[in-house]
Amino acid sequence: MIEVTLTSLAVDSRGLPVVILEPVAPAGEARRVLPIWIGTPEATAIMLAAEGATPPRPLVYDLMTTLLTRLGVSVARVAITKLEEGTFHAEITLLTKDGEEVIDARPSDSIALAARTGAPIFVAEPVFAAAEVLDSESAGGEESQLAAFHEFLDSVEPEDFSG
Numbered sequence: 001m002i003e004v005t006l007t008s009l010a011v012d013s014r015g016l017p018v019v020i021l022e023p024v025a026p027a028g029e030a031r032r033v034l035p036i037w038i039g040t041p042e043a044t045a046i047m048l049a050a051e052g053a054t055p056p057r058p059l060v061y062d063l064m065t066t067l068l069t070r071l072g073v074s075v076a077r078v079a080i081t082k083l084e085e086g087t088f089h090a091e092i093t094l095l096t097k098d099g100e101e102v103i104d105a106r107p108s109d110s111i112a113l114a115a116r117t118g119a120p121i122f123v124a125e126p127v128f129a130a131a132e133v134l135d136s137e138s139a140g141g142e143e144s145q146l147a148a149f150h151e152f153l154d155s156v157e158p159e160d161f162s163g
Helices: 038-052 061-070 107-117 125-131 142-155
Strands: 002-011 017-023 032-035 074-084 087-096 099-105 121-123 133-135
Touching: 002 032, 002 038, 002 107, 017 038, 017 087, 017 107, 032 107, 032 125, 038 061, 038 107, 061 107, 074 107, 074 125, 087 107, 107 121, 121 125, 125 133
Parallel strands: 074 121
Antiparallel strands: 002 017, 002 121, 017 032, 032 133, 074 087, 087 099
């Protein structure tokens, strides 16, 4: 498993939100990022959590966090575990009084929950390898990386990542 960080949220050329994950400890020279298309409500929830904003009323993920806390359960980690037919799959590992419990989840829900709880995010190496975007211009600095990635977002379709 590769530990990743939520690098940014972006919008592709069709206006669809994309969450961008990047390894915490990059390997090699090329910058590796993993784009995952998500829904608008999930993107909004992730953005609010990333900015530390508190909505006037709890969102679903705020409610989930409150329920887990009140039940004495914490989120140990979330992991994007599979990529099947262009669809990412994830798991949320909870720490309960009886030990670890692993729950099947969507990546967007997992990331939104991790953003609220501070839980680490991981991606299985085969998943990252299958859907990563390499920036071979890393030596050109941050501006070249950003420009290349925005150009990629303008041209890529979610279907490009299906097997």
